[in-house]
Amino acid sequence: GENVEQHPSTLSVQEGDSAVIKCTYSDSASNYFPWYKQELGKRPQLIIDIRSNVGEKKDQRIAVTLNKTAKHFSLHITETQPEDSAVYFCATFNQAGTALIFGKGTTLSVSS
Amino acid sequence: EAQVTQNPRYLITVTGKKLTVTCSQNMNHEYMSWYRQDPGLGLRQIYYSMNVEVTDKGDVPEGYKVSRKEKRNFPLILESPSPNQTSLYFCASSWTGGEQFFGPGTRLTVL
Numbered sequence: 001g002e003n004v005e006q007h008p009s010t011l012s013v014q015e016g017d018s019a020v021i022k023c024t025y026s027d028s029a030s031n032y033f034p035w036y037k038q039e040l041g042k043r044p045q046l047i048i049d050i051r052s053n054v055g056e057k058k059d060q061r062i063a064v065t066l067n068k069t070a071k072h073f074s075l076h077i078t079e080t081q082p083e084d085s086a087v088y089f090c091a092t093f094n095q096a097g098t099a100l101i102f103g104k105g106t107t108l109s110v111s112s
Numbered sequence: 113e114a115q116v117t118q119n120p121r122y123l124i125t126v127t128g129k130k131l132t133v134t135c136s137q138n139m140n141h142e143y144m145s146w147y148r149q150d151p152g153l154g155l156r157q158i159y160y161s162m163n164v165e166v167t168d169k170g171d172v173p174e175g176y177k178v179s180r181k182e183k184r185n186f187p188l189i190l191e192s193p194s195p196n197q198t199s200l201y202f203c204a205s206s207w208t209g210g211e212q213f214f215g216p217g218t219r220l221t222v223l
Contacts, residue, residue, distance in 0.1 A: 006154075032209065043202060043214040044155070089154060093209070098162065099145070099170055100212060104154040 002027045002094040006103025013080050015112045023090035023103050024072040030092040033066060033073045034100070038087045047088075048075070080110045114139045118203050118215035125193060126223050133188045133218050135203030141213075143206045144186040145170070146178065148199040149217075155202065161186055162208065193222040 003026040013019050023033075034049035050057045050064045050073065057064050063076040077084055090103040116137045125131055137144065145160040147170075157170030161180040175197055177189040186205075190197060203215040 034211065043216050045214070046211045049211065097209060098168065099157045099160055101157075102155040104152065 002030065002092065002101045004090060004092060004101050004103045006090050006106060008106060009104065010107045010109070012109045012111065015080060015082060015110055017080055019075075019077045019080050019084070019108055019110075021075045021088055021090070021106045021108070022072060023074070024070075025092050025101075026071070027092070027095050028068075028071060029095060030071075033064065033090065033092050035064060035075045036089045036091065036102075038089065038105075040086070044089060077108075080108075082110050082112050084108060085110045114213070116203055116205055116213050116215035118201075118218050120218060121216060122219050124221045124223065127194055128192050131190050131193060131220075133190075133201060133203075133220070135186045135188065135215055136184050137186075137203075137205040137213070138184065139205060139213065140183065141205035141207055142183070143208050143212075144180065145204045145212070146176070146186070146188045147202045147204065148172065149202060150199050158188070158201075193220075195222050198222050 006023045031052035036044035037047045038044040048062050048064050050066050061078045066073040087105045087107050089105050091100045119134045142163045146158040147155040149155050156172045158176050159178040161167045198221050201218045204212040206212040
């Protein structure tokens with residue numbers, strides 16, 4: 001079945017630096033790649049997603065890039081702020097399209 | 113307000129005592145799902161439902177049951193809870209293939 005590997009598991013940056021989180025997936029038929037942010041004690045919330053017909057998508061300080069050939073996608077956060085501190089999850093659908101398969105998460109800490 | 117609600121938010125129970133966690137959404141979504149979240153393991157799907165009366169197992173269904181009698185509700189049933197079911201549970205709903213909206217979570221402790 002589909003497998004999603006996410007790296008790194010923890011990431012510490014200084015305020016203003018950039019942060020990059022990478023995910024690889026196994027099913028070449030995957031076509032939807034969301035990223036969720038989960039603040040401490042809160043529910044996961046979608047921050048950005050990309051479909052396989054585009055290679056990059058940006059929303060202010062957040063961008064996602066997709067390399068379908070290599071089967072990996074990445075989250076880029078520029079000019080990080082303390083409020084970016086959270087756990088970030090990548091995901092993609094399984095082959096049947098019935099379930100989102102999540103990576104194990106990356107804990108991002110932004111220190112001021 | 114569009115939302116997914118879960119109840120209870122916190123529950124401490126004992127081994128073997130049947131419990132139900134309710135989930136309700138008001139967005140008319142066809143798809144609903146239950147996940148459990150454990151440290152270091154991310155979010156793992158327990159069961160999902162593509163529509164009313166259509167449910168199927170996810171990755172970790174053992175010890176759980178679900179039902180989908182109405183489009184808006186998708187309860188999670190633990191008929192005989194065990195300590196290894198201590199976890200944080202999230203319900204989610206979406207249009208098929210779209211963004212999943214998560215409920216606030218239910219923190220369950222089984223003693």
